[in-house]
Amino acid sequence: MHAASRTAEVAEVLTELLDERFGALGELERLVETTAAWCERLDTDEGRALASRLRTVADHVAFLGDRIADAEADLQNMPAVLPATAPPLAPARGRAQSAHGARARAAVAASPHRPPPSATASSPRRPAVPPGSGPARAR
Template sequence: MTLQLEPDVAFGLYPDLGVAAAVADDRPFLDEVLRRHHFRYSDRLDVYLLPGDTPHNTAVHLVARASREFYDSGLSVAADPRIMLPPGVPTADGRPVRETLPGQSLTALTGELHSLRRSADVADVLEQILDEHHGTVGGLEEFIDTTAAWCERLDTPNGRELALHLRTIAHHVAFLGDQLTEAQLDLAVMPDVTPIDAPSLAKVPHLARHELPSVTRTARSRAALSSSPNRPTDLSSRRGQTTRAPAEPISPRLTR
């Protein structure tokens, strides 16, 4: 195997200018692919740049798609991992800033479940989306609240009505987080391991979205009372530490 020391294309962050791409030579194909993904050549800097107002997620997707096209053509690509780091979210004075980390992929976490056998390991994966500072559930709740605030700034009846509806949805998301936390805690104390002869997870049928299975407390109680050799813990004390207070009453949506 021959290692190529210099890549054909390198993506990075240019100070004050955003995402940039540098090419090894002036092959037309390199220019064609970059321009197709909205990069434009700068004579002054001798690099390709995305427009300065390109949103972070859009920039990440454009870099990923261009990289994939180069890889599929047998070219080598290098990328600065800082491209994946999202910018901080503006906050009001006195409010703690939410630390920025590369976004979690629910698709990747879902795929990870297919290789797990122990209940405690599934609990660990579920805990990642429930993390107070970096979890997907908290991020979704913050996103919806921010969208509601944006609608309120319109200062119109429709804007205020939609903001109220969005804040109601945020309450539902907070409630969902509480329910997932309970499920995560139950998984954490279950000593169960997937049988060797169990079907692959991909072959287990999913319920249709409109079907809501009835849930009894029998399995939950059994799991809570079972001691786990993998993760011994005091469930009652842990619940007290992690479960949030009940959500505020949900306001009914206004009608036009």
């Protein structure tokens, strides 16, 4: 992100993050949902309670994806190129510089399992519904 000078480059990073098949957010949501389903298979009150909490986490991940998709769409209204007078991007703060930042960068890095981004591809958008305010998730 630090090397990006064009709005399209920033939008592309967000698009990759949101990609339903290969994006980090979709993968995280699937992982949490699968873990919830596994916990239910324990057939205990504790397992069902944890599964319920995990499904809430998955709802929050989906909501975060919706907010990021909104930001991606908002980039369309921004100038296409940084002005020559733009200050450099400040280094990431706190944990983003740690392994979490490295994982985030790796999540959107090129992969032999991920097809190259296409200039015309766009990710499907979910309706913006905050967790807990929409219909209940199928369990």
